[in-house]
Amino acid sequence: MSYSLPKSYSSCELLPFNRSALEDEFKLAPPAADPGGPGFWLLLQGTRLVMPESTPPTLLHGPLPSELANPLQATYIGLWQGQPCRALSVSRDQEITPRLQAVNILAPEPGLPLSLLSLAGLGNAILHWEKTSRYCDNCAGKMERITGEWGKKCTLCGAFHYPRIHPCVIVLVRRGDQLLLVRKPEWPTGRYGLVAGFVEFGENLEQTVVRELMEETGIEVTNICYQGSQSWPFPSQIMAGFTADYHAGEIQLQADELSEGGWFTIDNLPQLPPSRSIARWLIDKTINDSQIDPLRQKG
Incomplete structure (x- = not known):
């Protein structure tokens, strides 16, 4: 089956990367809500989504190939199709293993369902926040998560920081x-x-x-x-x-x-x-x- 994006949209709310494009399949939740256990991996190599070579397109599920990344560095982002979904950055230099593919989510026709494309975009924004919020802008102190939120707090000066849009x-x-x-x-x-x-x-x-x-x-x-x-x-x-x-x-x-x-x-x-x-x-x-x-x- 070939997946093509719509040729037009009746409302801008329905455009890719807006939350409404994936609400039927995804429920956003902060990292502290991770229920544990197996689930889906949202693997992003820059703007490329690393996923199995399968029809229909789907995220990698189950054990994570050890050469891709350290699963301990993953960030839980919510439930995808009712199961835990964790986002993880893959090094741009990492060679993609057989039976996997890397799809550019910024391609005009990435060949992904609208919901999966939008999930990958959301994951890209979350991973950017995770990367840029490790240390406090005020004092360079280490940041820690605020339980139940996406925001973080500096362990030295106590400053609060929230995702920057x-x-x-x-x-x-x-x-x-x-x-x-x-x-x-x-x-x-x-x-x-x-x-x-x-x-x-x-x-x-x-x-x-x-x-x-x-x-x-x-x-x-x-x-x-x-x-x-x-x-x-x-x-x-x-x-x-x-x-x-x-x-x-x-x-x-x-x-x-x-x-x-x-x-x-x-x-x-x-x-x-x-x-x-x-x-x-x-x-x-x-x-x-x-x-x-x-x-x-x-x-």
């Missing part, structure tokens, strides 16, 4: 029947996307939209409207999606951020981001709202 905005600008699309040099050849950026001190989300567009493209906008959000656990962002209308300015790209950019009519679009992203969801929603046949766009 970084807010970002992403915006689709409209000018009549045209959309503002841009390219980063590291993206696949020919693929365009949307302007995005992190929220800075003292900004609300709408102010970030205005600043990022001006910095990266020189474009002024009006009618900024929030549309929805997506968890982006690579490693720990929340993407707040907006649309806006063109107001003034000519495109002047920020050279150290973008390599190309321009206005594209909605019936003649370039290669777009994969359907799993809020960038594509914003584009598709705008096309549908404009009552333009979505089959005329290039995917």
Whole structure:
């Protein structure tokens, strides 16, 4: 059986990596809730999910191959399909043993069910938190878990720390029947996307939209409207999606951020981001709202 992600999503809440994409099969729980006993292994080698070569795709269950990692370093994250699930980082240099495969969860079509893909993304964010929260930011003291929570407490200065989710905005600008699309040099050849950026001190989300567009493209906008959000656990962002209308300015790209950019009519679009992203969801929603046949766009 071949698993393909949906070509479109009726709501951004249903996008991959949002919790609703895996709630039917997964129940999040903090490490202290580990019931013990055998269970599933969420093995992540960077953004690659290490799993058995099986149909349908599934997580490794039972004994952990000794060469992959030390099971004592695993973090219990909850129940997957009613059984304990523990996340564990695998060294990027580790060769994957026979009968196992490593699937890139950021591939446009990773060949995984939506729920399993989203679980891997969640695990990636949790492992990032585990790696970056070993020592206190205030005094470099060793951190210990707060029972029943994901937060940690410094054993020296007593400071409390909680998982850090970084807010970002992403915006689709409209000018009549045209959309503002841009390219980063590291993206696949020919693929365009949307302007995005992190929220800075003292900004609300709408102010970030205005600043990022001006910095990266020189474009002024009006009618900024929030549309929805997506968890982006690579490693720990929340993407707040907006649309806006063109107001003034000519495109002047920020050279150290973008390599190309321009206005594209909605019936003649370039290669777009994969359907799993809020960038594509914003584009598709705008096309549908404009009552333009979505089959005329290039995917």
